[in-house]
Amino acid sequence: MRVVLAEDSVLLREGLVWMLGSAGMEVTAAVADAEALLRACDEHRPDLVVTDVRMPPGHSDEGLRAALVLRRRWAELPIVVLSQYVEERYATQLLSTETSGIGYLLKDRVADVEQFLDALRRVAAGGTALDPEVVAQLLVRRHSDPLDRLTRREYEVLALIAEGRSNTGIAEALVISEGAVGKHINNIFSKLDLPGADKDHRRVLAVLRFLKI
Numbered sequence: 711m712r713v714v715l716a717e718d719s720v721l722l723r724e725g726l727v728w729m730l731g732s733a734g735m736e737v738t739a740a741v742a743d744a745e746a747l748l749r750a751c752d753e754h755r756p757d758l759v760v761t762d763v764r765m766p767p768g769h770s771d772e773g774l775r776a777a778l779v780l781r782r783r784w785a786e787l788p789i790v791v792l793s794q795y796v797e798e799r800y801a802t803q804l805l806s807t808e809t810s811g812i813g814y815l816l817k818d819r820v821a822d823v824e825q826f827l828d829a830l831r832r833v834a835a836g837g838t839a840l841d842p843e844v845v846a847q848l849l850v851r852r853h854s855d856p857l858d859r860l861t862r863r864e865y866e867v868l869a870l871i872a873e874g875r876s877n878t879g880i881a882e883a884l885v886i887s888e889g890a891v892g893k894h895i896n897n898i899f900s901k902l903d904l905p906g907a908d909k910d911h912r913r914v915l916a917v918l919r920f921l922k923i
Contacts (some may be wrong), residue, residue, distance in 0.1 A: 711833055714754055715740045715772060716747040716761040717792070726760065726820070733827050744772035752782055758834040760799045762817075769893050770900055774804065774876075786810075788833045792817050795861065796860065813839035859901040867894040872917045 713735050717723040720742075727737045737759075739750035743766045751759060759780060761773040777789045790813035791804060805815055814834040819841060820826050829839035860868065863884075870880045877895070881888045895913075898904075902919050904912045 711735045711758055711831075712738050712756045713755065713758045713760060713830075714747065714750045714756040716742070716744065716750075716765065717761070718742045718762060718765045718769075718777070718896050722817070722820075729820075729823060729827070730830075735830075742766065744776035747773070747776050748779060751784075755784075757788065758830060759787060760830065761789065761791055763791055763793045764893075764896075769896050777804065782923060786836075788836070789813070790815060790833050790839065790916055792820075810836050810838065815839060815841045816843060858899055860898060864894050864898050864901070867891060868898050868916060871895070871898075 711734075713730055715723065715726055715730070715737055717740075718728060723740050723742065726742050729739050735839070738754040738756055739746075741747050745759075747761055747765075750756075759777070761777055763771060763773045765772045772790060777791055777837070780787055780789060788811035792815055796816055804812060812835055813829055815826070815829060833839050857865070858883050866884060867880055870883055875883065877888050877891045880891045884891075898916055899912050902916055904915050904919075
């Protein structure tokens with residue numbers, strides 16, 4: 711099986727390359743961004759694509775959008791999308807058309823090597839592999855406060871934004887990097903359904919949501 715892999719985390723990417731190779735799969739390309747993923751698929755025409763949802767440059771939904779482009783180009787191309795946590799909107803978007811040869815898994819599942827490899831093989835054979843947590847949320851389809859979608863860390867970041875702190879100030883307060891702060895803020899914008907506007911405007915809208923205004 712020939713696989714194209716897209717993951718911006720070097721450690722996870724190299725770990726997956728090793729894992730897939732050990733399982734007898736040939737990783738023909740391992741790339742770090744969505745544009746490189748599209749080029750690699752044009753060049754190698756793989757049997758399976760494994761891609762992260764969030765990749766450079768925006769760390770929002772670049773990997774998912776690339777997956778949708780690939781499915782439009784090659785309707786039967788098997789694709790497994792990896793996500794840090796359940797994002798119902800992304801899962802729904804991915805599964806809104808043809809569901810054969812589609813997988814949506816949380817990255818935590820990679821730790822269970824045999825189940826993860828089984829899911830990849832199932833998708834490559836035209837089946838479907840959905841993370842149990844994804845299935846649960848799609849079935850329940852909670853219509854709750856959008857703030858409930860935030861992780862504890864994202865909620866902390868949003869609270870500090872509401873205090874008027876800059877990214878640097880947030881990083882110092884939470885003892886994390888500014889890059890991590892930027893990723894959390896992008897996640898917040900996405901989960902609160904605040905796409906499209908400039909970042910400063912979205913920060914204001916996010917704070918208004920936080921304050922329930």
